[in-house]
Amino acid sequence: MTSPAPSSGRVFAHVGQPFEERAYDVVVLGGGRMGLAAAFYLRTFQPDARVLIVERGGIPSEGGLTGVARGVWTALDLPSAWKARARWTRGVWRDPASETGVRRPHDPPFHEVGVAALSEHGEDAARFLARLPQEHRILATTLLDFERIGGAVFDDTGGYGSATTLALSYGYGAVRLGADLLLNTEARLTNAGVEVRRLDITSTMQIVVAETHNVTASHVVVAVGSEGPALLEHDLGVVTTHGRAYVQFPRLELTAPSDFPVLRRSGFTLRPGEGGLRVLPPVRGADPAGYEPVGGRLVGVPVGVRREVIDDLLVALPDVPAFESDKLDLGKAALDVPGAWEARPIGGWPVWERVSKNVSLLLGGPEADRVGLSVALDFAATLSGARGRPWEDRA
Known part of the structure; x- marks a missing residue:
């Protein structure tokens, strides 16, 4: 030493x-x-x-x-080997100062809003929708086709914060x-x-x-x-x-209150963020060696998200009608869509x-x-x- x-x-x-x-x-x-x-x-x-x-x-x-970063914590789909670690990590998300001794009052807090996975399992989707405040319900039905989806699993311990x-x-x-x-x-x-x-x-x-x-x-x-x-x-x-892999996070330009729950469907996660709702695409495997971020084309028009994200968006359209609206910002070039390289x-x-x-x-x-x-x-x-x-x- x-x-x-x-x-x-x-x-x-x-x-x-x-x-x-x-x-x-x-x-x-x-x-x-x-x-x-x-x-x-x-x-x-x-x-x-x-x-x-x-x-x-x-x-x-x-x-x-x-x-x-995505900034979403949830206990949904956690393997048993990681549950205790995840619970401890959530405590740090809720109050970093309790761990580090450093408190910055102007930093964004962790929003304990819950995370809903919309699927055929769990409670009836209509019951989940009914538990939301009226303004949240209106936004949720704008985003997702709850009648088509049918079910929901809600993690009330989940939420989102700032990495x-x-x-x-x-x-x-x-x-x-x-x-x-x-x-x-x-x-x-x-x-x-x-x-x-x-x-x-x-x-x-x-x-x-x-x-x-x-x-x-x-x-x-x-x-x-x-x-x-x-x-x-x-x-x-x-x-x-x-x-x-190079990950990108498009945005839905819809006003979302900070206490709006995080929604998951068709591999996508929607969470409140600056300027609307952040769209977190499904996690894919590693990119091939030498891949350079480049936007794809949607109906012949150049956009800023890569082709794989477009493919996932097209598959999700029946469940997430908001993706068909003009509120989805895909940019005109890769630089227009927030993103970064992520380890796999x-x-x-x-x-x-x-x-x-x-x-x-x-x-x-x-x-x-x-x-x-x-x-x-x-x-x-x-x-x-x-x-x-x-x-x-x-x-």
């Missing part, structure tokens, strides 16, 4: 702030919620460990998935506990740790590498989302079987794995909303030799 870290960490936001550190116990690559949570828990379990977080942009991971809120809470919490944060910095893996490349912007708005430093580390955590497997292969020659861990659930003696990979993926934070905690506890997990205590 190197010398003990200070009681409070430092934030290096730009190259004007000299960065002279050259050794850490753990370097975490990635400022998304998984990486920031791992850093927070590492400092929690090992208060004397020197921890550095390296992020290419700002937090939470500008340009990554955290900013546009950004979680990431910021863990980021501030990690720094408060003593982790250093290096922003606007690229990183490459080396045999001894990482090479950090601090970025700057010129007067002609070009991003350039202003400084390069080698930082040794006893352990490196690769938590850069979908780019993690490729980084391991490129820098260390370590090949993993995880994949990635083998097995579909968040995972951490040790890929070499001093390097570990941490991946979230589509199920990060429900159990991702528990996997980050589990990794940090295992690396630190800590025993017991909070979901085991509450199971």
